[in-house]
Amino acid sequence: MDSIAGKKPALMWAVQISVVALVLLWVVPTFGLLVSSFRTGDQIVSSGWWQALTEQEQQLSPIRVEGAEVALDGAFVIEGRLFTSATDLLAWGTSSVQPNAYAPGDTADLGEGVTLTVQADGAYVLTSPVTTIGTRLPRIFATASTPPEFTTRNYTNVIASPMAGQSIGQAFLNTLTVAIPATVIPILVAAFAAYALAWMDFPGRALLVALIVGLLVVPLQLALIPLLQFHNWIGIGKGYLGIWMAHTGFGLPLAIYLLRNYMVGLPRDIIENAKVDGATDFQIFTRIILPLSFPALASFAIFQFLWVWNDLLVALIFLGTGNDQQVLTGNLVNLMGSRGGDWEILSASAFVSIAVPLLVFFSMQRFLVRGLLAGSVK
Amino acid sequence: MGTIVVVWTTITITVLKVFDIVLAMTNGQWETQVLANYMYDKLFRSLDWGMGSASAMIIMALVTPILVWNVWNARKEMR
């Protein structure tokens, strides 16, 4: 199959270009959010992230003239600067109706002998025949071209300083607290069951395996209400204990299925030899099967970790939405609702929440792929 | 060909469960509502557990053909 395309250069070029196009299509969305998370709020709102590296033309919010008044040549003068960083003024004005009335270097006549001059670098001079102390100073509306500005302030804001409820740092810890036990416990319980289903012969084994396969498909929406009632009934209500047990229960079918499939493929002779040598089933399990099954265990662990980290439904239901118990996904959904327009916060929070899964993904990709293949290909 | 069926059915199960996307982006407004989000809405906004359960059973009914297919295949392999 690969001999046809392997020889013709033109076809190879077509393949290369289409793969590049495909990869771009898949990477660009995430990349856009990443770039946005490093830009300032003003710049995000004024231009698309693909223009992040170019000079930004931006209409600034009005800046009130202020400064120490000095008496000079019989008039009262206030000097100051509009900008603290290097910025090019493109146009300015003194009223919101006409914010671009004057060019840089022009002098505006504000009535009663008061004049205002603003230079291209933002330096302004206000001259008035009478003292301006006690009077309301004019505001300057400026359209300026600012250089691209990148900052990590969004991340520090989002992680360190709590805003409007809960900082994402707390949610991060919560998610970690939920994910780790929910990954470790199912592995243990499932490993034993998988071994029994793989290497022990007993009546009803086939039926149980079929049951596991069936339970793999059951959507977890079905289990929510009865389990919530059950948790309330036994008194643990909404909390970490509940969500750990829930994730263990929901993850077991996949765990048993993956592990059993792997264990069935282990070489029979080793186990037979061990049995002949007099080892009990328990010893065979702990000394032979478990170490040999490590790839499958790792695969499921990563699978389950990602699944629990990215989950929203189980967390919303079994953990509650109190500020001190919210997980990253729930936090993100709330942010989308309450501060949907503040892209600098939203993008930084989103990236904090997907940073760990991406890290796990890229470092352990091999195991994740193995787990998928083992669980799905027939 | 068999692999395509496996991939297709696995993705189908995920599609029936998805509700986060709809919840986060439109919350079912502008005619985008899906069953899983509808169920969540009934359960936790209207607090109507009977209707929520009924919609959950509908989701289960939609999933049942795949369940039967998978179990049947598993039993075939076990023999």
Add this chain to the structure above:
Amino acid sequence: MHPALQALVVIVIGVGGCVGYFYGSNLILDKVIFPARGADAGRNINRANMVRPWLFLFPALALLCLYLAYPVFATAWLSLFDTNGDGSFIGFGNYSAMFAEPKFVESLKNNMLWLVVVPAAATGFGLLAAQLTDRIRWGNIAKSLIFMPMAISFVGASVIFKLIYDSRDAALSQIGLLNALWMKFDGGIGSFLLLRVLPAALVASLLAGVLYAGWLVIRPLTQGKGGNSLTIAGRAIGAAVALFLAWELATWLVGVLTNELRYGSPQVWLQKPYWNSYFLMAVLVWIQTGFAMVILSAALRGVPETPSRPRSSTAPTRSRSSSRSRCRRSWAPSSWSGPRSPSPC
């Protein structure tokens, strides 16, 4: 107790408890209940071995029954009660009320759309990606990048795509990628080619492909090679799906060629009825394509994974030579590609 501490305690208790339970129960079984000595040694050992699998299985089965099996019935039972009113038993009253609700019917229709489009699109793209990336040298990296969205949560993906679909007032510059691209079209020859001819060609070819696939699915039935009833049912469903897709594509084709396109004004993509579902589906397709690609790529190469090889399973290898070199007798668990895959030796 502080949650982190609680987590640690739970892990220790859980792991210790599991190991303790298994070890202890096995011990009791072998030493106390069915001791392997004395006159009944043989019979006791047999009895112990008969009980043992259930010991191993017990925690898992208990959890499974509680968390997955029992809720199915409990939910079914609960759905027969009127929890909106006084909690009395109303049989199928909930169901009939539900079907009368417009939001529910809308959900059902939308779900049908999702169920047909998303797997088709994800599998299609996955197949395309698998075929293409297997032929080039940097296919490994390409696969990783396409697979990456699977690690992102659905909510994170929603944020990402919300930025793409963002729309601003026409006087401001757009920050959403889709609208920025849209604003570049002005109705001229470029717009005509890109927004009418190209989509029409794509949709027409898709339509032809779907019709052909549907024909392939149905053909064995017309030739009389039925197979059992399950296969016939499966084929019928497949054909119905293909027909539905073809109908949708046909209406699209007509729309693409005749629709009035509002150039120059930014669209609020997520509020356009019917089309907004597709924009939502795009998020799920974006995520699931990687999954489809990985599985289909492995199946296309037909090579079972051996755990002794330290390479990543997405390493691009020439299929013919690798299938020969992977014939090892060590522990090649054919279960990695399923018990039915042909062994390459």
